[in-house]
Amino acid sequence: MAVTRFAPSPTGYLHIGGLRTALYNYLWARKTNGVFRLRIEDTDTQRNNEDAMKAIINAFDWVGLNYDGVVEYQSQRMDIYKKYIQQLLDDGKAYYCYMSKEELDALREEQMANKQTPRYDGRYRDFTGTPPQGVEPVVRIKAPQEGKITFVDGVKSIMNINCDEVDDFVIARSNGFPTYNFVVAIDDALMGITDVIRGDDHLTNTTKQIIVYEALGFEIPKFYHVPMINNPQGKKLSKRDGAMDVMEYKNQGYLPEALLNFLVRLGWSNKDQEIFSMEEMLELFDPQNINKSASSYNQEKLLWLNAHYIKNISNERLSKELEFFDCYLEGHDKKEMILDLTKERAQTLVELKDTIANILNRPESYEEKGVNKFIKEDTAKFLDAYLKTLEETKESLHLACDYETVTKPFIEKFELKFPQLFQPIRIALTGGTQAPSVYDIMAILGYEEVNLRIRTALDKNFK
Numbered sequence: 260m261a262v263t264r265f266a267p268s269p270t271g272y273l274h275i276g277g278l279r280t281a282l283y284n285y286l287w288a289r290k291t292n293g294v295f296r297l298r299i300e301d302t303d304t305q306r307n308n309e310d311a312m313k314a315i316i317n318a319f320d321w322v323g324l325n326y327d328g329v330v331e332y333q334s335q336r337m338d339i340y341k342k343y344i345q346q347l348l349d350d351g352k353a354y355y356c357y358m359s360k361e362e363l364d365a366l367r368e369e370q371m372a373n374k375q376t377p378r379y380d381g382r383y384r385d386f387t388g389t390p391p392q393g394v395e396p397v398v399r400i401k402a403p404q405e406g407k408i409t410f411v412d413g414v415k416s417i418m419n420i421n422c423d424e425v426d427d428f429v430i431a432r433s434n435g436f437p438t439y440n441f442v443v444a445i446d447d448a449l450m451g452i453t454d455v456i457r458g459d460d461h462l463t464n465t466t467k468q469i470i471v472y473e474a475l476g477f478e479i480p481k482f483y484h485v486p487m488i489n490n491p492q493g494k495k496l497s498k499r500d501g502a503m504d505v506m507e508y509k510n511q512g513y514l515p516e517a518l519l520n521f522l523v524r525l526g527w528s529n530k531d532q533e534i535f536s537m538e539e540m541l542e543l544f545d546p547q548n549i550n551k552s553a554s555s556y557n558q559e560k561l562l563w564l565n566a567h568y569i570k571n572i573s574n575e576r577l578s579k580e581l582e583f584f585d586c587y588l589e590g591h592d593k594k595e596m597i598l599d600l601t602k603e604r605a606q607t608l609v610e611l612k613d614t615i616a617n618i619l620n621r622p623e624s625y626e627e628k629g630v631n632k633f634i635k636e637d638t639a640k641f642l643d644a645y646l647k648t649l650e651e652t653k654e655s656l657h658l659a660c661d662y663e664t665v666t667k668p669f670i671e672k673f674e675l676k677f678p679q680l681f682q683p684i685r686i687a688l689t690g691g692t693q694a695p696s697v698y699d700i701m702a703i704l705g706y707e708e709v710n711l712r713i714r715t716a717l718d719k720n721f722k
């Protein structure tokens with residue numbers, strides 16, 4: 260039974276890298292009948308942003324990752340952190356350091372000049388003298404000075420960090436506020452987190468957090484550090500590549516299941532399977548199988564997955580999703596037919612909405628290029644004849660196949676080629692030449708509307 264958490268810092272919107280981390284933690288907790296917690300790491304009050312906090316919760320709601328229990332806010336846990344800082348001071352595992360900023364800068368410069376990695380030199384570690392006047396001290400933890408810090412990362416295997424790479428880092432600033440790595444370790448321990456799955460940009464933090472765990476005798480959780488998501492060029496993902504607010508994916512017409520499916524595969528795989536329902540993700544996901552190398556964001560794949568889900572979810576659900584884009588099909592007597600036809604080709608809900616609007620709304624103009632290409636001198640003549648044929652058979656016209664039945668003999672009789680008839684009809688019905696099957700459109704619109712649109716186009720001479 261894994262207890263996992265997602266712990267975003269609300270300094271910006273939730274982007275897809277964050278959502279992937281959340282998803283992995285969610286899946287692992289749910290798969291093992293464990294617990295998935297949400298913790299907002301809002302101690303950096305200057306960089307926190309109320310909107311970002313709401314955006315994170317909204318994004319969670321949208322994709323349906325439900326967390327257990329209440330949301331924890333680090334800003335509300337200051338007393339707890341201070342208590343543990345005091346405990347470490349009392350136990351001699353942490354100490355006050357009175358070095359001023361100027362002294363620290365001087366030390367850093369000296370170390371850099373000697374080509375050493377800048378690190379605190381431990382000068383107050385065993386200090387027993389009189390503290391200098393007028394300096395508010397920070398609290399530093401006593402990091403081990405010899406040997407190695409070793410932990411097994413579920414993704415990267417054994418990690419060995421030489422103790423000379425870590426110094427006695429600050430756990431409380433001079434204003435008494437605890438630092439990031441300290442509070443994360445305290446929270447994870449107190450929240451009973453057993454498995455920490457997070458981006459590998461946190462690897463160096465993990466070493467520091469382990470030092471805190473050990474100083475306080477807390478049990479160390481399992482860590483899984485997930486490689487980053489890069490752009491197709493192998494560089495850090497930028498906003499333009501897709502590192503945008505998760506809710507922007509909603510605005511762009513992606514379904515949450517497509518995005519989650521996309522994300523689960525960005526960094527994890529199960530043979531060569533690409534499509535994963537939530538049930539399958541829950542059945543198959545194991546953080547042990549997280550990829551060891553960085554993954555590459557692939558927009559085409561996301562679109563492909565989205566198209567798959569648009570095609571496969573129920574029309575009921577699809578029409579609800581379309582309402583977000585001001586496309587209302589509820590109560591439309593041809594709702595099923597409209598969706599069955601249009602969902603076959605749409606890659607996003609925005610595209611789907613546009614295709615539907617293109618069919619349902621009468622054209623306001625006719626695409627010039629199409630008109631020049633397909634509207635010929637004799638077009639009006641055979642469209643007129645075609646309308647007469649439709650009128651004579653209108654009682655039998657309901658489904659796409661009914662239109663086909665009357666159209667085929669008409670084409671033969673007039674010795675027409677398909678585009679000669681279909682493109683003018685497409686233009687008359689939708690204004691352009693890019694639309695699904697003409698038979699389907701006619702079935703959706705019904706005889707009266709087809710007649711009206713073609714007549715209007717003829718009256719206006721396709722202008």
Ligand code: GLU
Pocket residue numbers: 265266267268300443456457461
């Ligand atoms: N708050 C950190 C972040 O947003 C995550 C910390 C963690 O997962 O340990 O990057």
